[in-house]
Amino acid sequence: MKFGVVVFPGSNCDHDAWWAISHNLGRPAEFIWHDSESLGGVDAVILPGGFSYGDYLRCGAIAKFSRVMRAVERFARDGGLVLGICNGFQILVECGLLPGALIRNRGLKFICRQVELRVETADSPFSCHLRPGQILRVPIAHGEGCYFADARTLAELEAEDRVVFRYLDNPNGSLNDIAGILNAGRNVLGMMPHPERAADPLMGSTDGLLVFQSMVAALSHAR
Amino acid sequence: MTAVTPELVAAHQLTEEEYRRIVALLGRPPTYTELGIFSVMWSEHCSYKSSRLHLKKLPTQGPYVLQGPGENAGIIDIGEGYAVAFKIESHNHPSFIEPFQGAATGVGGILRDIFTMGARPIAVMDSLRFGPLDDPRAGARNRRILEGVVSGIAHYGNCFGVPTVGGECVFEPCYNGNPLVNVFALGVFRQDRIFYARACGLRNPVVYVGAKTGRDGIHGASMASAEFTEESKQKRPNVQVGDPFMEKLLLEACLEAMQTGAVVGIQDMGAAGLTCSTCEMGSRGGTGIEIELARVPQRETGMTPYEIMLSESQERMLLVVERGREEEVFRIFRKWGLDAVAVGEVTGDGLLRVKHHGEVVAEIPSRALADEAPLYDRPRSRPLRTAPLDGPDFESRDLTADLVRLLASGDLCDKRWIWEQYDYMVRTNTVLGPGGDAAILRIKQTGASLAMALDGNGRYCYLDPRQGARLAVAECCRNLSTVGALPVAATNCLNFGNPERPEIMAQLVEAIEGMGEACAHFETPITGGNVSLYNETLGEAVYPTPVLGVVGLMKTAPPVTVAFKREGAEVMLLGGLGRSDQRQFGSTQYAKVILRELWGLPPALDMDYEKRVQAAVREIVRAALAESSHDVSDGGLAVALAECSLEGIGADVELEADLRPEYLLFHEGPSRILISTGQPEPVEAVAARHGVEVLHIGRTRRGRLRIRLRGRLLVDCPIEDLRRPWRSALESQLRG
Numbered sequence: 001m002k003f004g005v006v007v008f009p010g011s012n013c014d015h016d017a018w019w020a021i022s023h024n025l026g027r028p029a030e031f032i033w034h035d036s037e038s039l040g041g042v043d044a045v046i047l048p049g050g051f052s053y054g055d056y057l058r059c060g061a062i063a064k065f066s067r068v069m070r071a072v073e074r075f076a077r078d079g080g081l082v083l084g085i086c087n088g089f090q091i092l093v094e095c096g097l098l099p100g101a102l103i104r105n106r107g108l109k110f111i112c113r114q115v116e117l118r119v120e121t122a123d124s125p126f127s128c129h130l131r132p133g134q135i136l137r138v139p140i141a142h143g144e145g146c147y148f149a150d151a152r153t154l155a156e157l158e159a160e161d162r163v164v165f166r167y168l169d170n171p172n173g174s175l176n177d178i179a180g181i182l183n184a185g186r187n188v189l190g191m192m193p194h195p196e197r198a199a200d201p202l203m204g205s206t207d208g209l210l211v212f213q214s215m216v217a218a219l220s221h222a223r
Numbered sequence: 224m225t226a227v228t229p230e231l232v233a234a235h236q237l238t239e240e241e242y243r244r245i246v247a248l249l250g251r252p253p254t255y256t257e258l259g260i261f262s263v264m265w266s267e268h269c270s271y272k273s274s275r276l277h278l279k280k281l282p283t284q285g286p287y288v289l290q291g292p293g294e295n296a297g298i299i300d301i302g303e304g305y306a307v308a309f310k311i312e313s314h315n316h317p318s319f320i321e322p323f324q325g326a327a328t329g330v331g332g333i334l335r336d337i338f339t340m341g342a343r344p345i346a347v348m349d350s351l352r353f354g355p356l357d358d359p360r361a362g363a364r365n366r367r368i369l370e371g372v373v374s375g376i377a378h379y380g381n382c383f384g385v386p387t388v389g390g391e392c393v394f395e396p397c398y399n400g401n402p403l404v405n406v407f408a409l410g411v412f413r414q415d416r417i418f419y420a421r422a423c424g425l426r427n428p429v430v431y432v433g434a435k436t437g438r439d440g441i442h443g444a445s446m447a448s449a450e451f452t453e454e455s456k457q458k459r460p461n462v463q464v465g466d467p468f469m470e471k472l473l474l475e476a477c478l479e480a481m482q483t484g485a486v487v488g489i490q491d492m493g494a495a496g497l498t499c500s501t502c503e504m505g506s507r508g509g510t511g512i513e514i515e516l517a518r519v520p521q522r523e524t525g526m527t528p529y530e531i532m533l534s535e536s537q538e539r540m541l542l543v544v545e546r547g548r549e550e551e552v553f554r555i556f557r558k559w560g561l562d563a564v565a566v567g568e569v570t571g572d573g574l575l576r577v578k579h580h581g582e583v584v585a586e587i588p589s590r591a592l593a594d595e596a597p598l599y600d601r602p603r604s605r606p607l608r609t610a611p612l613d614g615p616d617f618e619s620r621d622l623t624a625d626l627v628r629l630l631a632s633g634d635l636c637d638k639r640w641i642w643e644q645y646d647y648m649v650r651t652n653t654v655l656g657p658g659g660d661a662a663i664l665r666i667k668q669t670g671a672s673l674a675m676a677l678d679g680n681g682r683y684c685y686l687d688p689r690q691g692a693r694l695a696v697a698e699c700c701r702n703l704s705t706v707g708a709l710p711v712a713a714t715n716c717l718n719f720g721n722p723e724r725p726e727i728m729a730q731l732v733e734a735i736e737g738m739g740e741a742c743a744h745f746e747t748p749i750t751g752g753n754v755s756l757y758n759e760t761l762g763e764a765v766y767p768t769p770v771l772g773v774v775g776l777m778k779t780a781p782p783v784t785v786a787f788k789r790e791g792a793e794v795m796l797l798g799g800l801g802r803s804d805q806r807q808f809g810s811t812q813y814a815k816v817i818l819r820e821l822w823g824l825p826p827a828l829d830m831d832y833e834k835r836v837q838a839a840v841r842e843i844v845r846a847a848l849a850e851s852s853h854d855v856s857d858g859g860l861a862v863a864l865a866e867c868s869l870e871g872i873g874a875d876v877e878l879e880a881d882l883r884p885e886y887l888l889f890h891e892g893p894s895r896i897l898i899s900t901g902q903p904e905p906v907e908a909v910a911a912r913h914g915v916e917v918l919h920i921g922r923t924r925r926g927r928l929r930i931r932l933r934g935r936l937l938v939d940c941p942i943e944d945l946r947r948p949w950r951s952a953l954e955s956q957l958r959g
Binding site: 009010012013015016019020049050051053054055056109110111112113139141143194196197199200201202203 | 382469643646647649665
């Protein structure tokens with residue numbers, strides 16, 4: 001079972017995700033350059049945090065047009081597991097793989113902070129090792145992480161049990177305290193908090209590892 | 224072509240004597256372009272002409288030092304075949320004129336200094352000084368400068384992908400018209416992969432990479448070498464604009480290109496841009512460089528040779544590549560979407576020869592520019608100080624209220640509003656981030672960890688520059704020792720006023736000598752740094768502010784932090800209660816915040832004792848005897864106890880002393896560290912072995928801090944009443 005970490009020129013959490021998978025989780029991981037047309041046969045894709053193409057425009061707005069995202073879209077359509085973290089979440093939203101938008105934080109400032117998340121559903125390949133109501137400590141680091149969607153979309157997300165994580169103490173103004181959501185097929189997760197930063201006891205929490213472990217369990221089960 | 228007149232020479236901030244020297248070195252009058260080149264290379268900022276003589280007094284060698292001053296950054300050995308490069312640099316003048324871009328490009332500049340040596344930056348820290356946010360005249364401007372500087376640092380560091388893991392932020396009226404923005408950066412690499420800024424190998428191509436050259440930042444280096452006047456705002460176009468995404472591309476592309484083995488030398492274009500990089504590389508390589516400016520990628524049309532040579536456009540690098548292997552290097556830069564153009568070649572004649580469309584516009588011996596800049600032994604008198612030796616009579620009416628006011632003061636309050644805007648975790652190495660005594664980073668490549676801290680104290684240095692500088696070194700090393708790290712090397716940023724004033728020059732020399740004494744004593748050689756002079760606005764100099772960054776080595780382990788962890792632990796004061804007197808109390812935060820005065824002298828420092836205290840605490844922390852650890856510094860013992868209590872576990876403290884209560888609680892005598900422990904006996908044994916006093920001063924308890932002196936209650940306060948004002952002070956001051 002192999003994880004692929006996409007590298008955009010401005011990705012800066014690519015190495016962290018790779019390290020968390022290969023060293024903390026102990027699974028093979030490889031980088032996928034943004035210019036590639038193929039994902040090289042990986043079993044799960046991570047779109048890491050960072051500033052994909054500088055993101056001076058709208059976060060992820062240019063990444064949407066990158067070659068690798070065509071491959072990621074195909075992979076997702078075929079049911080492959082795609083995890084977008086922070087900038088990766090922003091890109092997934094820009095591509096339309098996830099609904100809604102991520103706008104400037106309510107306080108208009110970048111926030112880096114350890115936050116608490118409540119697990120809302122265990123019914124996904126990213127949370128099958130978790131239980132609803134469980135509290136995770138996972139850091140955030142973003143300037144544009146306020147989740148926004150129209151009322152109908154929000155109602156749909158809630159009705160279909162597609163909100164995986166909610167902030168206990170909403171740091172950025174996200175509607176419904178949303179920190180992470182699934183697509184309708186439940187194989188694409190976008191989340192603003194950084195599970196790869198909570199994968200080593202030295203960093204103060206290993207709760208993020210549970211997300212990756214869930215993916216491993218789901219993939220093994222699917223085999 | 225513009226004629227070189229005495230007025231033009233003066234406008235370039237060159238003296239008549241310096242101009243005569245230029246004519247002698249060239250054997251003819253300079254061209255306009257050459258005059259511009261000399262003016263930036265011989266500016267204070269680039270040539271260190273006022274400080275060089277005295278910087279030689281600093282210790283620069285030690286068992287861990289692989290590279291001392293003179294290169295882009297100092298390098299130390301961290302074991303297992305790895306090394307770290309680190310340096311601190313100022314961006315004071317640009318940050319006053321344009322806070323956001325000034326600070327952002329300050330970060331960009333120091334990052335390039337690190338990765339130009341082949342090291343990947345893994346940490347940034349900032350030492351910031353502003354005028355008070357509630358200053359009746361300048362408060363609104365100070366708030367705007369602080370907000371701009373912080374968001375500029377955040378913008379650049381966050382996007383680039385380097386964690387900003389710590390620093391300091393201090394307020395004094397002397398920084399009203401001249402904030403200080405000092406940025407420290409550190410990078411890691413293999414010892415056999417160190418790159419130098421040397422142009423070697425005859426006819427090797429000189430390759431320009433990165434952003435295109437524009438008209439921004441022309442004469443930035445000279446601007447940083449003059450005092451501010453009312454006209455300084457017109458210099459806003461001299462401030463460069465940063466593009467952190469471009470810098471990130473440049474980082475990745477340069478490190479990848481270095482892997483090919485085809486890169487012979489590399490230098491970033493920082494202050495004085497193409498001028499500085501070409502002549503320094505030639506001078507260090509003992510060679511010459513010839514470049515054709517028409518080939519330089521340009522963002523604007525019609526740029527003159529003068530403008531191209533002096534532009535300080537950001538995110539540019541100059542490489543010398545092995546002839547015949549250009550394509551290997553070009554391919555990598557293309558992959559990252561960057562311009563890479565051969566603009567010239569290495570020559571054997573030792574000249575910097577600049578052509579524009581084939582016509583020679585400048586031809587100067589590289590050494591003349593880089594190494595033969597004027598060197599001044601400027602006259603000095605006694606250090607400037609107007610503060611009295613003796614202070615007012617005073618008696619506190621309410622020591623608890625004083626403590627709360629101190630915790631809510633600018634220097635001591637919670638700085639979370641600042642550091643939460645910085646991504647301090649990216650690269651997942653941050654074992655201990657902002658808010659502690661020192662930052663700790665684990666090094667993935669070796670499994671060991673590094674600690675680092677920045678310290679300076681303008682108040683102390685104003686009262687006595689020599690003693691203030693010694694105290695800054697002691698405190699910085701103490702911060703590292705407090706978390707268990709062995710301090711091994713340092714970098715310094717010397718922020719002073721106009722060196723042409725003898726009383727300012729005296730401050731500079733005293734501070735350098737004091738720093739040198741202390742660095743020698745604590746075995747932390749200075750491996751590089753930066754001097755920022757002319758920090759004056761309308762004739763008012765900033766306090767002499769040497770800022771020190773120290774790097775220490777330690778084993779990787781869960782960090783021992785400031786906060787008390789549980790009820791019922793023993794609170795111990797390593798180093799003892801210390802001493803103070805009427806004069807030494809004049810330099811404290813208590814004098815500043817409660818009495819609104821400054822007088823007297825900095826605290827006394829016994830460097831031998833300090834060193835023993837530090838050795839003892841390192842041993843205690845490494846042996847996992849301490850549950851918490853925090854040094855006593857600004858605000859004294861009461862503030863340190865409060866800081867340990869802010870997460871909810873306070874203490875009952877009972878003191879025995881002959882000091883008057885105000886001194887006992889708030890004096891800032893060094894060599895003291897507070898720990899909490901469940902194992903007091905082994906702690907005592909360690910202290911005894913190092914010949915260090917250790918006092919049992921109380922026990923931790925939930926929710927309240929109480930301090931008694933011989934049974935008399937001095938301070939009694941619920942933690943929440945300490946925490947709330949501390950936590951909200953900065954934000955409420957920023958609201959104005």
